[in-house]
Amino acid sequence: MSTAREHAGQAALSICEALLLALNDRGLLPEHEIVGVLRDAAATHENAVGAGPETENHRAVADLINAIIAGGDAVRRL
Template identity: 65%
Template structure:
């Protein structure tokens, strides 16, 4: 089951990243809004209630913050 979850998660990330890029390219959402979406998503995982999924939430927050810092989702330098 972990391989399926990894595959599904990777596919979901790629799809969402492509949608964010397309929305920015077609002036549907400005870069500022896209960055806000990513920050909100990271914050949701950073502030998730403590429990069995703590490591997963932490890893997701690190991944999203890495996208923000690396500029991947909105083609920022």
């Protein structure tokens, strides 16, 4: 069963994706910089210090961001 926190995370991801696409569509941020933003976000979670479930959550977030980069669909609509 989904939780309110999961819904909030999905909403945030959708909003951020829409913003990045809009920035690219309007020529305000080129694709390579969008990928850079995503890589920075992934690195933040990869380098997060914690223990137990907190570390696992950061790892999962980093993995998801890296999958978005690898898939390319979110930023490569050229």
